Structures are given as structure tokens and as C-alpha cells.
Amino acid sequence: MEASRTLLAHHFRDLDQQREAQLAGMWIFLATEVLVFGVLFTGYTAYRTIYPEAFAAASQHLNLFIGGINTIVLLSSSLTMVLAVYATRAGRRRMQVACLVLTALLGTLFMVFKAAEYTIDYYDELVPGMKFNQQEWLAQRVNPREVQLFLMFYYIMTGLHALHLSIGIGLIGVQAVLAWRGRFSPANYMPVDLAGLYWHFVDVIWIFLLPLLYLVGTRTSLA
Amino acid sequence: MSTLVSPAPAPAPQPAAAPKNYLNVAYGLKSWLLTTDHKRIAILYLVTISLMFILGGLAASLIRMELITPDGNLVEAQTYNQLFSAHGIIMVWFFLIPSIPTVMGNFVIPMMIGARDLAFPRLNLASWYIFVLGAAVVLWTILRGGVDTGWTFYPPYSTSSSYTNVIPVAAGILISGFSSILTGLNFVVTVHRMRAPGMTWFRLPLFIWSLYATSIILILATPVLAMVLLLVAVERITGFGIFDPALNGDPLLFQHLFWFYSHPAVYIMVLPAMGVVSEVFPCFARKNIFGYRFVAFASVAIAVFGFLVWGHHMFVAGQSAYAAMTFSVLSYLVAVPSAIKVFNWTATLYKGSIAFDAPMLYAIGFIAMFTMGGLTGLFLACLGLDIHVHDTYFVIAHFHFIMVGGMVMGYMSALHFWWPKMTGRKYPEGWGRLAALTIFFGFLMTFLPQFLLGYEGMPRRYYHYPPEFQVLNVMSSAGATILGAGYVLPLLYLLWSLKYGKPAGPNPWGATGLEWQTRSPPPTDNFEVTPTVTTEPYNYSQEEVPRGG
Numbered sequence: 001m002e003a004s005r006t007l008l009a010h011h012f013r014d015l016d017q018q019r020e021a022q023l024a025g026m027w028i029f030l031a032t033e034v035l036v037f038g039v040l041f042t043g044y045t046a047y048r049t050i051y052p053e054a055f056a057a058a059s060q061h062l063n064l065f066i067g068g069i070n071t072i073v074l075l076s077s078s079l080t081m082v083l084a085v086y087a088t089r090a091g092r093r094r095m096q097v098a099c100l101v102l103t104a105l106l107g108t109l110f111m112v113f114k115a116a117e118y119t120i121d122y123y124d125e126l127v128p129g130m131k132f133n134q135q136e137w138l139a140q141r142v143n144p145r146e147v148q149l150f151l152m153f154y155y156i157m158t159g160l161h162a163l164h165l166s167i168g169i170g171l172i173g174v175q176a177v178l179a180w181r182g183r184f185s186p187a188n189y190m191p192v193d194l195a196g197l198y199w200h201f202v203d204v205i206w207i208f209l210l211p212l213l214y215l216v217g218t219r220t221s222l223a
Numbered sequence: 224m225s226t227l228v229s230p231a232p233a234p235a236p237q238p239a240a241a242p243k244n245y246l247n248v249a250y251g252l253k254s255w256l257l258t259t260d261h262k263r264i265a266i267l268y269l270v271t272i273s274l275m276f277i278l279g280g281l282a283a284s285l286i287r288m289e290l291i292t293p294d295g296n297l298v299e300a301q302t303y304n305q306l307f308s309a310h311g312i313i314m315v316w317f318f319l320i321p322s323i324p325t326v327m328g329n330f331v332i333p334m335m336i337g338a339r340d341l342a343f344p345r346l347n348l349a350s351w352y353i354f355v356l357g358a359a360v361v362l363w364t365i366l367r368g369g370v371d372t373g374w375t376f377y378p379p380y381s382t383s384s385s386y387t388n389v390i391p392v393a394a395g396i397l398i399s400g401f402s403s404i405l406t407g408l409n410f411v412v413t414v415h416r417m418r419a420p421g422m423t424w425f426r427l428p429l430f431i432w433s434l435y436a437t438s439i440i441l442i443l444a445t446p447v448l449a450m451v452l453l454l455v456a457v458e459r460i461t462g463f464g465i466f467d468p469a470l471n472g473d474p475l476l477f478q479h480l481f482w483f484y485s486h487p488a489v490y491i492m493v494l495p496a497m498g499v500v501s502e503v504f505p506c507f508a509r510k511n512i513f514g515y516r517f518v519a520f521a522s523v524a525i526a527v528f529g530f531l532v533w534g535h536h537m538f539v540a541g542q543s544a545y546a547a548m549t550f551s552v553l554s555y556l557v558a559v560p561s562a563i564k565v566f567n568w569t570a571t572l573y574k575g576s577i578a579f580d581a582p583m584l585y586a587i588g589f590i591a592m593f594t595m596g597g598l599t600g601l602f603l604a605c606l607g608l609d610i611h612v613h614d615t616y617f618v619i620a621h622f623h624f625i626m627v628g629g630m631v632m633g634y635m636s637a638l639h640f641w642w643p644k645m646t647g648r649k650y651p652e653g654w655g656r657l658a659a660l661t662i663f664f665g666f667l668m669t670f671l672p673q674f675l676l677g678y679e680g681m682p683r684r685y686y687h688y689p690p691e692f693q694v695l696n697v698m699s700s701a702g703a704t705i706l707g708a709g710y711v712l713p714l715l716y717l718l719w720s721l722k723y724g725k726p727a728g729p730n731p732w733g734a735t736g737l738e739w740q741t742r743s744p745p746p747t748d749n750f751e752v753t754p755t756v757t758t759e760p761y762n763y764s765q766e767e768v769p770r771g772g
Contacts, residue, residue: 011748
């Protein structure tokens with residue numbers, strides 16, 4: 001009882017009202033995020049429709065191997081996140097801390113792979129303006145400018161996704177520390193629930209990014 | 224009792240030790256800058272956007288001064304371009320969009336629904352700081368020359384040709400966009416989750432319905448603007464053609480995305496003003512609103528249709544004829560809910576006991592201006608006619624009728640209506656009416672000639688023009704002077720009333736609505752006891768509520 005009284009902010013009637021408000025707030029925030037990425041999906045779709053050959057050709061050069069590994073890593077992190085939410089509600093503190101730490105670590109692993117992939121992209125001459133071989137594309141009878149458009153969308157979309165993931169890693173990391181100190185309880189589980197919603201949203205975005213960016217046209221090799 | 228002179232409200236007797244209210248509960252800068260009280264945050268916004276309104280107005284005065292003569296002799300062409308860009312950017316993003324939601328919405332939404340605060344008070348304060356940061360970035364850039372792209376940032380000019388500070392201004396607008404999103408999010412959650420016992424959806428005041436619809440637009444449209452500005456910045460920095468056709472980009476894509484935000488943004492500006500009129504009309508006509516549910520659902524319908532009409536800004540931009548026809552028909556559809564509202568407000572007046580106090584004068588002004596602005600909007604939704612008047616002063620006059628004539632009138636109405644609640648004091652009624660009439664006629668004189676100018680072919684955004692347009696331009700500039708004087712008046716007498724105004728008492732207008740049942744100014748928690756709602760709003764017909772009570 002005492003704990004629930006300090007949890008309740010002064011302007012709510014009871015904890016249920018407070019929880020419902022927080023949950024609604026997070027869902028609405030995620031709705032705005034859908035629109036943020038929606039702009040990029042729309043722009044990408046427009047140009048893929050206008051320049052299908054260049055988009056297919058450029059997509060073949062992305063590293064599907066790392067992209068695939070990263071998909072598995074991120075989906076696993078969603079599993080550990082769900083378990084963390086369960087552990088918080090069930091009051092199993094050690095499992096909760098372990099799952100939060102695992103989630104943050106898997107997110108970090110994704111970022112490490114992503115950084116490695118960007119580096120490989122650089123050596124594969126896939127960075128317009130920095131390292132980009134126009135002749136190679138001309139030889140394939142593809143307009144390099146259209147390839148650059150695809151690559152711009154690739155970097156903006158995966159970059160924005162990585163930014164969201166980094167924020168998520170920070171959030172989960174802080175919650176892991178708080179969980180270790182015993183901040184959460186079966187009465188005070190909302191922060192972990194909300195972080196979980198955000199984490200899953202970032203995963204879902206990746207589920208869309210993978211086929212859109214890596215799986216255009218018919219692949220002949222993984223990398 | 225229809226009368227031009229309402230009896231002066233009797234000063235409410237103050238007890239010897241008046242209980243604390245939100246204004247005198249704490250003093251000092253820190254108690255304001257770290258407040259999470261929605262009423263104090265509303266005051267912070269009021270000060271901020273008033274300052275922005277003055278700055279945007281100064282840019283407009285310079286524009287009107289330049290246009291008195293056909294030759295460009297006051298400012299250079301480049302300066303003129305920077306002036307109208309600054310005017311548009313400041314007025315749209317830093318006055319019109321935040322105005323009623325952040326000031327009036329912040330102040331009255333929790334009180335209207337019987338809550339102690341918005342759902343997320345700290346987020347509310349954060350959104351003010353974000354807004355100030357965005358405004359500071361934009362003002363700082365404007366002092367260093369600003370941009371010359373207009374408020375629309377059309378590429379390829381904005382991405383490849385303009386030598387002005389496009390990126391900092393876009394960054395400032397993007398930052399302020401986050402403030403809009405957080406405010407909208409806060410309002411939606413508050414309306415869903417914070418209503419007092421008995422406050423069902425159909426007992427909500429119509430102001431809440433309008434701001435709910437507005438918030439939905441803020442949440443769903445603003446992220447699109449943020450991303451499209453980001454893409455413009457990326458193209459400017461990297462030089463890769465996301466939008467520039469010379470680099471295989473598609474400038475139409477920019478226009479689609481930009482207007483997907485900016486057309487609904489028009490409804491962000493006008494819907495709150497419609498909410499204000501729906502509050503003011505029943506109160507000053509002593510009548511229940513005519514067709515409550517129609518007015519409520521019309522707000523939602525406008526918000527929904529508003530998302531489907533953006534292509535009418537692009538009739539001459541090269542979209543397909545079928546797209547243009549579809550957008551044209553959908554644009555006509557917006558007239559239906561708008562007309563429902565206008566007819567219902569008018570029907571509310573029928574056999575009412577009308578008092579022409581300043582809030583009512585402004586509200587009537589809103590309907591007059593909104594009707595004219597709306598009907599000329601139909602001209603522009605017409606495919607053939609739009610080709611003739613596209614990018615002329617006809618368009619300028621049309622959207623100023625909606626935004627300044629409609630929206631600013633609604634804002635002034637709200638400011639006068641809730642001023643006694645916010646400050647605990649009455650403004651001087653005679654001065655209030657004078658200002659309302661000055662603004663009304665000043666506005667008509669400024670913008671009616673612009674319809675004619677546009678129809679005769681004067682394009683927008685030019686600093687000099689053929690001499691035959693001079694008479695109408697001088698009329699417009701003279702009207703702008705009257706309009707400016709009309710805006711200075713409230714600034715003076717409202718400030719005066721803070722110290723010398725008569726004490727208002729809890730309910731000077733005899734209005735229904737929970738916000739009038741608490742003290743003026745309200746205590747920090749709004750209500751001593753959480754109210755329980757048992758009746759519909761606006762039940763003025765049921766019993767005579769005395770005025771000046």
C-alpha cells in the first residue's frame with residue numbers, strides 16, 4: 001500500500017488510471033514513429049517504382065549475410081525483452097536483471113555487426129560521395145545516380161533505425177541497473193512494459209527494412 | 224434581453240484571507256521555469272507566442288510598406304524574399320499552430336474535463352522548452368539573414384540554388400515539431416484517460432472535441448514534416464538528388480510529402496478556433512448549441528478529410544489528371560462538415576438572448592471571415608479556376624481569411640473569454656469591443672482588395688508590380704495599418720487589466736462548463752473537490768444562469 005502511494009503521481013485518481021495513461025501515451029508515440037519511417041518507406045517505394053533495375057542491381061551488392069545474422073540477433077533480443085517484462089510482473093528479480101542485460105547486449109551486438117557491415121560497404125565502394133565507383137555501374141548498364149538514390153535511402157533508413165536502437169539500448173541499460181537495485185516490483189512494472197513496447201517497435205521496423213533493402217530482385221550470392 | 228451594454232459585473236466579495244491560487248502560490252523565476260502546472264505552462268506559452276506574433280507582424284508591416292509603390296524602393300528583392308519567408312515561417316509554426324492549443328488548450332482542457340492536470344505534466348513543460356529552443360534557432364538564423372525560400376521550402380530551389388540558411392531554419396522548425404507532437408500526445412491521452420466521473424464523450428464541451436481532432440492531426444502529420452525537412456537537409460549537405468530532378472530526384476515527391484503535413488496543418492490552425500466559437504456562441508446567446516453531435520463529429524470529419532486533400536496544392540505541378548480530379552472532389556467534400564458547423568452556430572443564435580461582448584464579436588467575426596475564406600477555398604478546389612488564380616494574391620487572400628480572419632479571431636475570442644478565468648480580472652469591455660471592430664474592419668480592408676488583385680493576375684511573392692495594381696495595394700496597406708492598431712489595443716488594455724481590471728469572480732459570463740465552477744484564478748489543483756458531471760454541456764435553456772455572477 002505504502003509503495004503504491006508513492007508511485008501515484010498527484011494528478012491521477014489511482015494507479016490503474018496512471019497505467020492506462022502511460023500505456024496510451026506510448027502507443028500514440030509509436031504511431032508518430034510509424035509516420036516518421038512511413039515517409040522514408042513512401043519515398044523508397046516511389047523511387048523503386050521509377051527505377052526498378054537500378055534498385056535491384058544495387059540491392060544485390062548489400063551484405064545479406066550480415067543482414068540475416070542481424071535479423072536473428074534482433075529477434076532474439078525481442079524474446080529476452082518479453083521475458084524481462086514477464087519477470088518484472090512476476091517479481092522474479094534475478095531473471096529480470098538477466099533478461100534486461102541480455103536484451104541490451106543483443107542490441108549492442110546488432111550495432112557491432114551493423115558497423116562492420118557499413119565498413120564492408122565502404123570497401124565495396126557503396127558509399128556515394130566518399131567511395132563510389134561510377135564505371136562499375138555504367139558497365140552493368142545501370143545509371144549510377146539511381147544507384148546513389150537507393151544507397152541514400154539505405155543509409156538514411158538503416159541509420160535512423162540504428163539511432164532508435166541506440167536509444168533503446170541506453171533505455172534498457174538504465175533499467176537493468178534500476179532493476180538490479182530493486183526499483184521495480186509487480187506493482188511498478190510499467191516502465192519495463194513501455195520500454196518493451198518501444199523495443200519491439202524498433203524490431204518491427206527492421207523486419208520491414210530487411211526485405212525492402214536486401215531482398216530486391218533475384219539474389220545470386222549472400223554478400 | 225438583447226443589449227449592447229451589459230451590466231457591469233458586481234465585484235465578488237473577497238474573504239479576508241483569500242485561498243491561494245495558481246498565480247500567488249509561489250513567486251520567483253524558478254517557480255515559473257520549473258513548473259509542471261498546466262496553467263502556468265499556458266502562461267509561458269502565451270508570453271512566447273505573443274512575442275512571435277509581434278515579430279511576424281513586423282515582417283508583414285515591412286512587406287505591406289514595400290508594396291505601397293509599384294517599384295521596389297524600400298527593400299531589395301532578396302530582402303523582400305527573406306521578409307515574406309520570415310513572416311510565413313514565424314506566423315505558421317511559431318504562432319498559428321501553437322496558439323489556441325498550447326495557450327487555451329493547456330489552460331482549460333484539464334479544467335473542462337474535471338482533471339487536476341494534463342496526463343503528463345513534465346512532458347508538457349518539456350514541450351515548452353523544446354518550442355523555445357526551436358524558436359530561438361529560427362530567430363537567430365533570421366537575424367543572420369534567414370531564408371528566401373518562402374515557408375514552403377520547395378526544392379530544387381531550397382536544396383540546390385538558395386544561398387541562404389535553409390538548414391538551420393529547417394532544424395528550428397523540426398525541433399518545434401517535436402513540441403507539437405508532445406502537446407498533441409498529451410491532449411489525446413488526457414481526453415481519453417483523465418475525464419472526471421460522469422464526463423462521458425457526449426458531455427464533453429465542443430472545445431474538447433475540436434482540440435482532440437486537432438491533436439490527432441498534430442500527432443499524425445507533424446512527423447512527416449520533420450522527415451521531409453530532414454531529407455531536404457540531407458540533399459543540401461550531400462548533393463545527392465533526393466528531390467532535384469537534375470540529379471534523378473523527384474520534386475513532386477517533396478510536394479506530396481510537404482502538403483501531406485501542411486494541408487492538415489491548416490486544420491490544426493482552424494479547428495481550435497471552431498471549438499472556441501462553439502463555446503462562446505451558446506454562452507452569449509444563452510442557448511444550448513444546435514446539433515451538438517453534428518458539430519462534434521464535424522470536427523472529426525474535418526480532421527479525417529483534411530488528410531485526403533493535399534493534392535489540391537499541386538494542380539499545376541504536374542500530377543496526373545486523375546489524381547487532380549480526385550483531390551478536387553475530396554476538397555469539395557471538406558465544405559460539408561464546415562458548412563454543418565456554420566449552419567449549426569447560426570441556428571444556435573435563433574431566438575437567443577444575444578449579448579455583444581468582445582468574445583462574441585470576435586466569434587461572429589470568425590464566422591464571417593471563415594465563410595468567405597471557405598467559399599473562396601472552393602474556387603481554388605475547382606481545377607479550371609485554380610489554373611487562373613494559382614500562386615496569385617487570390618490564394619494569399621483566401622488563406623489569410625482562414626488563418627488570420629478565422630484563426631486569429633478565434634484566438635482573440637478565446638483570450639477575452641477566458642481572460643477573467645486566467646487572471647481573475649475583467650478586461651475593459653468598451654475597449655475590447657472597439658478593438659474587435661477595429662480588427663474586423665482593418666482585416667477586411669487589408670485582404671478584400673487582395674482577392675481582386677489576384678483575380679486580375681498579380682502573382683504572390685514579388686516585390687514590385689505593374690502600376691495599375693497600385694490603388695488596390697495602397698488600400699490593402701492602409702487596411703493593414705488599421706489592423707495593426709487593432710492588434711496593439713488588446714496588448715495594452717489586457718496588460719492594464721492585470722493591475723487595474725475589476726475582479727471577475729468565478730463566473731463573470733454566467734457560463735456553463737466545469738472551468739467556471741472553480742475560483743478565478745483557479746487553485747493549483749483546479750478543484751477543491753473533483754467534480755461529478757451529471758448533465759450535458761451548454762444547458763443554458765434549462766435554467767436562467769444570471770450574468771455577472
